Amino acid sequence: MEPALARYGVRVIALSKDTVQEAARHQARDRLRVLLLADPELTVIRQYGLEHHKAFGFDKASFRVLGIPIGLRPSFTTMAIPTSLLIDEEGVIRWIDQPDDYRLRADEDRVMQAVRAAFEPS
């Protein structure tokens, strides 16, 4: 999706409760080209009201076999509620997406529809 967003001059920034080291590992492992921000104290997450108390998650995987993360320890922990904010050049929020299923992300069509609505001249 990044190339399509880049055509509209939209930069992607992603923030989570991961530490700097965990974010760096994630960036390298998945070859991410977006800017990852670390918020391990959940300061920004709480500032935006996006704290999911006692969310079910896993500790970081030790390694993977056939794509299955191995060494995971399930736990209930606090993390961000997955949410996307589209922000214009003046810092104004033009679109918000917050799926009610944490497994799903806003698909490319919906994101680009919002980008076109916000940034194409009407």
Place this chain on the structure above:
Amino acid sequence: MDVIAIGLSIAGLAMTLGAWVVYLGSINRGTVPVYPTGSLIAQSISMVLAVVAIAWSVTGGHGPTVAVLVPSILALSLGASFVWLIGQRKTPIGELKVAVGDRLLPFGATTSGGAAFHTDSLAGERTLLKFYRGAW
């Protein structure tokens, strides 16, 4: 050795592992199904195979052996875990402090490269800011 019971338990374990691999692969590709019907069916079948394997070896008169119990218990655990996880998928909406039309709330954070970041640097830029749960 009860070959049928062992075969059933291994089949159940293979099916649940295969279903997990397929589902986790969809996460990596960003193609997670909204309703993972196929995965749920596969996990259910794997749990049934595990139960049938144990029942078969019990009714055989010798009781379930380790060769039956281990794969069966693994299949039941992995299958039940998947079903339970899918049941946990609904996310609370939370108390979002901003709405469309509001200005971005300024904040500072640290990048994955260890550099300081502040939203002041976004002035004049269009941004898609994504809050996510974190990496596995």
